[in-house]
Amino acid sequence: MAQKPTISRTFIMGLWEENPVFRLLLGMCPTLAVTAAVKPALTMGLCVIFVMICSNIVVSLMRNLLKPHLRILMFTLTIATFVTIADLFLKAFVPVMSETLGPYVPLIIVNCIIICRAEACASKNGLVISVVDAIGMGVGFTATICVLAAIREILSTGNIFDIPVMFKSFVPWAAMAMPVGAFITLGLMLGLVNIITKEKEKNKNSHSCSVEGSE
Amino acid sequence: MTVADIIQLWNSAWPAGVTMLTLGSAFAIVLLIASEKLKVEIDPKIEQIHEALPQIDCGACGFAGCGSYAKAVAADPELIGKCAPGGAETSDKIAEILSLQASAGGHPQKPIIHCRAHTADRTYYARYGGIETCTAANALANVQACKFGCLGYGDCVDACKFDALHNIDGLATVDYEKCTGCTACAKACPRNLIEMVPFSHENMMTVACSSKENGKTTRQMCKVGCIACSLCTKKSELFTMADNIAKMDYEKFQPSDQTEEAYTKCPTCVIVYRGKSAPAPRQKEKKPAPAKA
Amino acid sequence: MLENIAVSSSPHISKPLSTRTVMLDVIIALVPAMIAAVIFFRLYAVTILLTCIVTAVITELICNHIRKKPNSLGDLSAILTAILLALSLPPAIPLWAVIIGTAFAIAIGKMVFGGLGANVFNPAMVGRAFLTASFGMLMTTWTVPATINPEMPTITESVKSTDIRTQATPLAKSKEALKGKINASVANNLIKDAFTGQIGGCLGETSTIALLIGAAYLLIRKTITIHIPLAVLISAFIFAGVAYLINPDAYISPLTHLTTGGMLLCAFFIATDPVTAPLTTKGMWIFGIGVGAIVMLIRIIGEYPEGIMYAILLMNAVTPLIDRLCRVIPVGGIPNAKS
Amino acid sequence: MLKVKHFIEQSWLLIVASFIFGLLVAVTYASWKPRIDQNEKDKLNNLMRFMITDANSFEIAVRDAEINTGKGKILKTNIYKALYTDGRTLGYAFVAVGSGFADKIKLVIATDIHCEKVFGFKVLASNETPGFGSKITEDFYTNQFKGAPATELIVSKTGDPEIIDDKIITISGATVSSEAVVKIFNTFIAQIKQKLEEQGLI
């Protein structure tokens, strides 16, 4: 288990095996709050990727200088700084999204995923691994919330990216745009992921010899 | 960018820098003092575990932060593996820290089930139609003639968190590859069939029966039970007889000709090997067929 | 030797009662309400009831199949849920919405929690709440009953056109009265119509008399106890009564409150759903009072004309806490901590 | 002195980092500030231009006009004046706030130069239920205001929304929100008119 992290492995981990939303159940608030439509979700995902890369870089550089009692403070300080920058960027260049996301952009600061990666990966690994990890995790997060957002957007408006995709007489399910929709869709998605993982594990178990042999 | 621009930038930027500097230093001072003045001693083991955890206090484990989880795990190792962010690596580390203790003899304790009868080997008086747990079945009068043998409803199987126990034809069977020796199964069996034994060898010899009935009754109740014939005690001094049942001295166990002879001579084949690569139990040679005809 | 002898734990005899008979009793008690629905809403009632039942059955079959569980239709609870959902839907709702609502009620309201007995929220109300949240418009269109509207439109017409003859329900009138647009007595005058059911509203809620017949049957058969209905009605009556005493022009009379909207259906058939109501008598009283209070709160202060559904769901949510609070005390009292 | 040294040893990283990060943030802000301010201005301007299509620029006509929203609450809002390329005033616009179904609704309302006819309204911010109150942004509803008289408007549940008069037909299923918009409108329009009169602008 405790094998040395390689670049490709680290990246893949974030996408599925340690997908922050499905596996670690972290950063649930933005996951739920910004997924009424794909656009804000995508924006949020990109912000998270940016912040995560930056903070992982900084933490990775500082990793040997940290003092235990100031660690959390240091992390939050770093993250808050980059979040502020991201927020300013949105305000300056994509004001519409800044408006839609509202306070959920600054809330990235307390998004557990970022602190988690800072602590679990960046404070233990070198620069490259940390950055790859950030990208992997970030992309995993973004992809996940985009899927969630797509489901909700299609059902609640019949559109995706404002392009109608459903049949004409489709009556939108307003509930999907409400908190109910967010919670239930995510709940069912998690259930599905659990089923898929179990299937995979089963397959893995039955082919375990061949996998080992090939390695 | 001209120098003037830079100066202007600096002019508008320094107040923010200073504000944060002040705030940062203030917290640095306060937290430094606090961390030194308000230090609380904790159990080194808990501290170690805490170190091993990601320390992001996310609550995914269901506890109030890493500290609480560390404390809980230290008290109850069965909680290992609840830290999602830490993943398998962390779980392994915690397991290492808690290093599930080995037995006095330095050998790992592994469970042995003192019964070897499958459903077909046993005598039943009736059909059991109640709650399907061993504890419930054991509380009812003897459906299964042998009151000592495995009931096969798998209380131990449920107790094992490592998928190391399976019910095979009415007999709980340990998968020694997976077993961690956590003793959960031994605690769960209502018939106290499961004994934690120091495995000085990969495969241990044992008398797989618990019946305290006399030989005649045992024979009526079970095709493979120990009939207290004392043959093994005569072959090897590792075996002793008490309460109508032979017992092996595991501490002294060393495979030898004597033990091998006891193994091969046991008329009901109740002496068996248990362990990772144990051979399948001996089967009674069928009497030559003509006897019946 | 005794192969046909079976052994299990005591007791060895049991009352001739099963989940199925309990559910069947409730279905029988709902027959008058269903008949009333058919009389007043004709084909609407028939198609909605059938659609609900068929969808519920199919959904439950699919869920059981996915979980590889034995077929659980035999306990009739899915059918009962379907009937209650159907009875709490407006007549003009299109059938595709009925299907979505019923499927949601059974799948999300019940099966994901583990099926009968495990659900936290009343499945029928979950289905209705989802429909209300999704298709608010469709859920607030009240068709005029056939008895006073001889040219009742057919189903196909209604789905297409929005100009079915609709009618403000007494509760809509009540809301208008609250805003000072009309006098509350206008709504109070509808009480006679509400008794028979000649009035706009959900399929099963309009006829007070049909519901009371069913309620009497349930009480006589001891399928339900009187605690919850009584608590709901008393607490609603008190709240409504106080408001009425303060200003009878703005607040409709307590009796109108009790006989209109889903109040009776709720008190006798929905709040009494054993699965989602507290276990203890004391708990049932608290539950009932809570339901009554929230209904009146929403009807009088809130923005919606009716609050039955939300009241039920909210009290369902706190039912575990109520159960915890009203833990039964053994006859011998609570033993000392020491022993 | 030893203590100071100890402190510096322990905390220099945090102190340095906070200073640097502070600078970083401030520099970013300083360099993007013009854009951000412009964006904010643009948003309002765009909304206003949407209603007063010919307008070239906007400027504040009355700063911090005090509006009584009932129950003794005073709200301050700016009244903007829409200017044509030649400097002619085309109309007035202002931000109005009031409570909707769930939360506050913020509108931008535009009127003609005499404050007699409404050019329309746009929703600046609202938190109404999706699928219900959120429909107040839809044309069906907003179009009724285009050209409506700038007097007390009346809400009605029935009628033809195509006819432009002082009767506003509610959105069915969202009566409360529809009424709320009209109420905000009614609260503000009279007082705005009065303010403009006080300033001698009309």
Place this chain on the structure above:
Amino acid sequence: MTANAKGQFTFPGGVHPPDSKTLTEDSPIQIAPVPKQVAIMLSQHIGAPCSPTVQKGDEVQAGQVVGNADAFVCAPVHSPVNGKVKEIALRSHVVLGRVQAVIIDVDLENNPPKKINPEKYTNGFDFDAISPLQIRDTVRNAGLVGMGGAGFPTRVKLEPNEQSPKKIMIVNACECEPYITCDYRMMLENPEQIIAGVKLAKKASESPRVIIAIEDNKPKAIQMMARKLRELHGTENIEIAAVKTKYPQGGERQLITSVLNQYVPTGGIPPMIGILVLNTATTAAIAEAVIADWPLTHRVVTISGEGVSNPGNYYCSIGTSIAEVLEFAGGTNSEAVRIISGGPMMGIAIADLDTPITKTSGAITVLTKQQIGKAKFANQQTPCIRCGRCLEICPEQLNPTKIAHAVKHELLDTAQTYFMTACIECGCCSYVCPANIELTGYIKTGKILLARQKKKMPQ
């Protein structure tokens, strides 16, 4: 007819199962033939088990002690027959599993069946001549244990306690279990013996007052007992109370509530509030021990149920195997699917018919599939619909469904927060549950698990 007891004659909760007593209530007690072999269990009571006092091959006489122990909470066991000890071996016990028993081959030649001799108890025994201590010693030496089911040594129960002096003794003649009529028949046929026993028990326990509680569906027994009481004793200090017919009226905690309107504390026992409860059969045995000077070697057993050919009440030797006892009643018929030691509500299903009857076996009930019910027989449980019926009828006012589900999910702590150990295992909850859940079974399992957990705790 009824006494001036201050109770309501009922208790909260309870059920009304069909009582099915007509099968045996009119059949007089018959003397069972002598069995070929008896197995005298060395554990027939709560407390320390006996150790055998005889060895393989010993000749034993009827009434001879074959097992004894020194412990205070213990009662000796006696041979009911003349014969020879065959061996000391394991035999199935209804609840304890395999326990040591003295197996005696009966000497069939000189073994007349033991009779009940009512006349002994009518002609003037001098109750004043015997001291309480003497009675108690006799009771112990006769091996008396409670015959109502629990099997607690009677001597210990009778012992006066300084801390809580006995105020009232209740004679439990309710017999609330369906099918069982052994106590009823005793009251009709040998009221003198019971009354003599009651008087002795009253004296031995130094209780100032006695109430004989009989369910009001047994008017004949009430009349008989009242008449005999008047004839033999007069009514002062000994009263008869007709309590409501409801299961489990005979549970001692319920009976105390019924008769006296008092509640035994949860987890406590009746002596804590100064009350002693004795079963009628126990009192009869006291009379036999003291007046006829004969130990407890025989008892009346109701053999009933739709699955036996000749239901009736039989006076059997303790130690007879159930198979043989059933033979007395003509054996089981083809529809028999469950053989129960005890009644259908609390009795325990038997698989091994070699199980001998003990001092506490008051009945053997044989049920057919029809009585059990198809769903119950097939163990078809549906999920709990939280209908609350089990809470409503639980005579101890517990929350059976919560306890049972907690046990099912192995949450013993949770179960304990609902007072699992206060359950008297009466079976009412399982009886009423529409979902057919074996609530009582789960609760029993939970108690076992808890006991085991406690035992393992210290290590």
Place this chain on the structure above:
Amino acid sequence: MDTFNTLLLGFISIVLINNLVFTKFLGICPYLGVSGRIDMAFGMGMAVTFVVTLSGTLTWLIDYFLLQDSPLEVTRYVCFILVIAGTVQLVEMYVRKFFPPLYESFGIFLPLITTNCAILGLCLFINLWEIDNFLEAVVLSFGAGIGFTMAICIMAGIRENLKLADVPDCLKGAPITLITAGLLTLAFMGFAGMIK
């Protein structure tokens, strides 16, 4: 009287109608993580209430007197989070040292709160709602905590019951909790629009 009314309505509103968990999706991580048992949930709720009241008030003060309409506004997020993280850490250490029993009952939840967005979220929302009255800020912060406590306790009650239910394996744990939370938000829609 009028201010009292505003405060009361504000309080009820943030507890029932604009509940942080149900309408603003804040504090979901602990809501999913620590709602397994009622006592734990209550402890968490209390801890959140304490911290949110404290930091809501503190950040309001900082915001109102220092940051608003000044060039320092840009450091708002950093200041807020520093205040929250620092305060929480301090309070935790303090309580742990001097009130061990209190620490056992709710202090253990404190570290979990730094990364709980309910706290920062509330501070930001107070800023967004343009609250300009000190008392209102305090009451809203406190109400937010109470609302969170209520939500998490209800959830814990439900989950304790679900422990005894036969939830499909793939939905056990977080998924069923999320679905339940969804249905809860549906129920809480009943309060919508009740207070303006």
